[in-house]
Amino acid sequence: MAALKKSTELLESVYSVVALLFILLACVGLCDAAAAVDVYRLIQYDMSGSPFGSRFAALNHHAASLSFPPGADLSRTVLIIPLRELNITFVREYITQKKPLGGLLFLLPEVLSFKHGGNMQVHEKEKMKKLLAELERLLVHSNIACPVYFAFENDDIDTVLADIKKNDAMGQPATATTGGYKLVIPTAEPKKVVSPTITNIQGWLSGLKADGDANQLPTIAIVASYDTFGAAPALSVGSDSNGSGIVALLEIARLFSLLYSNPKTRGRYNLLFGLTSGGPYNYNGTQKWLRSFDQRLRESIDYAICLNSIGSWDNELWIHVSKPPENAYIKQIFEGFSNVAEELDLKVGLKHKKINISNPRVAWEHEQFSRLRVTAATLSELPVAPELFEGTGSLFDGRQYVNETAIIRGVKLVAESLARHIYGHQGKNVQIFADESILAVNPAYIRSWLDLLSQTPRVAPFLSKNDPFVMALKKELADHADEVNVQHENLEGIFTFYDSTKARLNIHQVASVTFDLLLLLVLGSYLIVLFCFLVITTRGVDELISLFRRPPSRKVKTA
Amino acid sequence: MTMFHFFNCAILTFGPHAVYYSATPLSEYDTLGTSVKAALVYLGTALVKLVCLATFLQVSENDGFDPYQELLKALIGFIDVAGLYFALTQLTHRNISQNHKFQAVGLGWAFADSVLHRLAPLWMGARGLEFTWEYILQGLEANANLVLSISLAALASLIWLRKNKPKTLIPIIYACAGIVATMPSITSYLRRGLGWYFPKVVGFELFTSLVMAFISWQLFSACQRPSA
Numbered sequence: 001m002a003a004l005k006k007s008t009e010l011l012e013s014v015y016s017v018v019a020l021l022f023i024l025l026a027c028v029g030l031c032d033a034a035a036a037v038d039v040y041r042l043i044q045y046d047m048s049g050s051p052f053g054s055r056f057a058a059l060n061h062h063a064a065s066l067s068f069p070p071g072a073d074l075s076r077t078v079l080i081i082p083l084r085e086l087n088i089t090f091v092r093e094y095i096t097q098k099k100p101l102g103g104l105l106f107l108l109p110e111v112l113s114f115k116h117g118g119n120m121q122v123h124e125k126e127k128m129k130k131l132l133a134e135l136e137r138l139l140v141h142s143n144i145a146c147p148v149y150f151a152f153e154n155d156d157i158d159t160v161l162a163d164i165k166k167n168d169a170m171g172q173p174a175t176a177t178t179g180g181y182k183l184v185i186p187t188a189e190p191k192k193v194v195s196p197t198i199t200n201i202q203g204w205l206s207g208l209k210a211d212g213d214a215n216q217l218p219t220i221a222i223v224a225s226y227d228t229f230g231a232a233p234a235l236s237v238g239s240d241s242n243g244s245g246i247v248a249l250l251e252i253a254r255l256f257s258l259l260y261s262n263p264k265t266r267g268r269y270n271l272l273f274g275l276t277s278g279g280p281y282n283y284n285g286t287q288k289w290l291r292s293f294d295q296r297l298r299e300s301i302d303y304a305i306c307l308n309s310i311g312s313w314d315n316e317l318w319i320h321v322s323k324p325p326e327n328a329y330i331k332q333i334f335e336g337f338s339n340v341a342e343e344l345d346l347k348v349g350l351k352h353k354k355i356n357i358s359n360p361r362v363a364w365e366h367e368q369f370s371r372l373r374v375t376a377a378t379l380s381e382l383p384v385a386p387e388l389f390e391g392t393g394s395l396f397d398g399r400q401y402v403n404e405t406a407i408i409r410g411v412k413l414v415a416e417s418l419a420r421h422i423y424g425h426q427g428k429n430v431q432i433f434a435d436e437s438i439l440a441v442n443p444a445y446i447r448s449w450l451d452l453l454s455q456t457p458r459v460a461p462f463l464s465k466n467d468p469f470v471m472a473l474k475k476e477l478a479d480h481a482d483e484v485n486v487q488h489e490n491l492e493g494i495f496t497f498y499d500s501t502k503a504r505l506n507i508h509q510v511a512s513v514t515f516d517l518l519l520l521l522v523l524g525s526y527l528i529v530l531f532c533f534l535v536i537t538t539r540g541v542d543e544l545i546s547l548f549r550r551p552p553s554r555k556v557k558t559a
Numbered sequence: 560m561t562m563f564h565f566f567n568c569a570i571l572t573f574g575p576h577a578v579y580y581s582a583t584p585l586s587e588y589d590t591l592g593t594s595v596k597a598a599l600v601y602l603g604t605a606l607v608k609l610v611c612l613a614t615f616l617q618v619s620e621n622d623g624f625d626p627y628q629e630l631l632k633a634l635i636g637f638i639d640v641a642g643l644y645f646a647l648t649q650l651t652h653r654n655i656s657q658n659h660k661f662q663a664v665g666l667g668w669a670f671a672d673s674v675l676h677r678l679a680p681l682w683m684g685a686r687g688l689e690f691t692w693e694y695i696l697q698g699l700e701a702n703a704n705l706v707l708s709i710s711l712a713a714l715a716s717l718i719w720l721r722k723n724k725p726k727t728l729i730p731i732i733y734a735c736a737g738i739v740a741t742m743p744s745i746t747s748y749l750r751r752g753l754g755w756y757f758p759k760v761v762g763f764e765l766f767t768s769l770v771m772a773f774i775s776w777q778l779f780s781a782c783q784r785p786s787a
Contacts, residue, residue: 034689182688184688506688508687508688508689508690509689509690510688510689510690511564511690513563516563516564516567519564519567519695520563520566520567523567523570523571523574526571527570527574527575527578530575530578530579530582531578531581531582532582533582534578534579534582534583535582535583538582538583538584539583539584
């Protein structure tokens with residue numbers, strides 16, 4: 001009895017182990033692919049309830065190239081479009097007319113990837129910039145009901161694309177019955193980003209307090225917004241917009257902290273450095289930051305200089321203001337800058353744009369200051385205010401689009417102008433931040449920060465409260481300023497963002513169903529032939545015939 | 560679709576064994592027990608070979624052909640032959656004629672070989688979306704292996720079970736048995752040393768298996784004539 005019980009127990013445990021093994025085997029991921037590529041999804045967001053961007057993330061369709069036979073059904077196909085073959089009107093047609101499409105995969109040239117950082121010809125740069133800007137503008141402002149991804153070209157994907165083009169040229173689009181390539185991205189459905197935060201970092205450098213009361217010292221603010229927004233949030237590094245601004249701000253902070261470290265050279269102005277977030281969303285962060293100020297502090301701000309895109313200009317920078325140029329303060333600021341500009345052999349122009357209070361669109365950061373009656377100006381290479389979601393970190397705004405010399409000259413311009421105002425040397429030809437001096441602008445510092453920024457996508461909803469990059473900025477500012485404060489706010493309610501910005505694409509080469517059926521037929525006939533052969537050789541031909549004649553013989557017997 | 564491919568390759572790999580069993584008189588004489596016992600003996604032999612390989616063989620970094628390692632592998636391969644001897648002679652079989660005994664043992668041997676070597680890769684690989692010819696070639700290899708196993712079993716039964724053989728044929732029998740037994744080493748030499756591609760190797764295996772089957776069939780019938 002005991003022995004029987006033991007044996008049944010043993011059997012049961014064996015069965016459970018076997019069952020577990022089967023389950024385990026069935027769950028093993030089946031992931032050999034012809035190629036696996038990193039892909040970056042188009043942004044998905046809602047603005048005031050209206051959906052924009054690509055609304056889906058998962059992909060499991062056949063691939064086709066642009067040379068597909070006309071009139072083919074693309075509702076279960078992914079179009080692979082390299083940038084050099086892009087036809088904007090074609091894409092615009094598909095999107096605006098909401099034609100059914102399985103998915104879109106745009107291939108960007110390898111020079112744009114941050115791992116490569118290659119060099120491009122100048123005229124090619126301009127063409128690509130224009131094309132990418134147009135594509136981004138189309139995609140960001142449309143509602144696309146299929147997954148849209150960006151990828152960088154490499155050898156694997158190039159061979160796959162060439163193969164696909166060959167197949168398409170033969171007039172057979174890839175479907176379930178004709179084989180070809182299948183693109184699979186196994187991600188979950190994109191979810192809303194819950195309460196996206198924007199983090200403002202401010203650094204304070206106290207000026208030299210006279211023997212009177214300390215709080216009356218005037219303040220000069222230098223502000224730059226550090227977050228980006230682009231068609232592909234995982235690629236939105238914004239080296240020029242606004243990486244150049246951040247780098248310039250950090251360098252100016254470093255120079256002035258050197259000056260202010262010694263009481264003998266400390267100026268009679270406080271310096272307030274602000275790294276704001278929420279720039280692309282009508283400078284929402286700057287507004288919240290300013291609103292959080294004490295009334296006295298706000299009134300003590302003499303003026304604010306906002307830095308926006310100063311990384312790829314040749315000879316001309318613009319100062320944008322919202323107060324009329326005849327205003328005394330504006331005149332003073334502009335004159336200060338022009339004097340220094342002359343010495344540095346560059347031109348500075350003044351542009352005036354009136355604020356329309358009823359229009360929620362805030363195109364420049366200084367407008368947020370002006371709405372609160374603080375004198376402010378934006379220094380930028382852009383002559384015209386950018387549109388919503390434009391020029392805030394697009395696909396071509398990578399490391400090779402920005403050049404350090406421009407930033408260095410910009411830093412010199414701002415630092416000298418500020419210093420002359422602070423120390424009262426207006427109009428005098430004094431070079432405080434001369435080259436080869438202790439206070440020279442440090443190109444290595446600028447270069448290293450620019451390189452870091454060009455590898456860090458900074459779209460605000462995807463930066464968590466304690467994001468390492470934000471912490472790094474805070475630490476860097478803390479090195480230069482006396483006091484650093486971090487302010488966390490929620491992003492303005494009209495925007496909702498969805499996650500899933502990066503994925504891994506598996507490209508599988510598949511055989512068609514007809515091939516499998518054919519193979520089944522061949523194998524079936526092989527086994528039947530084998531069976532007949534063996535029966536004939538071992539038992540004789542009669543046996544084989546009798547196998548097929550059994551039913552009639554039974555009939556004969558019963559009858 | 561991918562399970563379909565798995566199903567196709569599975570029937571290519573394991574179908575012939577089932578067909579062989581049902582088509583030949585083996586099914587009439589109910590020799591399933593013998594085949595199962597032979598499969599178990601193969602399992603034991605495989606474990607012993609594994610232990611020996613782990614103990615004596617060094618893992619080489621490159622995929623080239625090292626004569627000493629291959630010689631060692633061939634020697635360990637003879638454990639296979641010892642296992643077959645054990646299955647043929649030592650196991651108690653019901654009263655089945657020698658003709659059917661070697662077929663049953665060969666069938667069981669080949670089936671166990673296919674299951675152990677080919678089922679796991681087939682399950683893991685053929686179910687994926689990616690299409691390769693590899694599993695179809697593996698199935699063809701399994702077919703060749705079946706034929707080779709049966710011929711090896713036939714020659715082995717001639718060597719150990721039949722007492723009165725014509726003197727002239729004995730060296731030929733031993734030679735053929737030797738060739739069939741060292742077939743794994745030959746194929747690995749072809750693949751590594753000469754760098755043949757898998758389809759070519761499979762074609763070679765199919766060809767040689769048919770040739771050896773024919774030769775062993777002739778030898779078997781030649782030895783059968785005097786006693787009959």
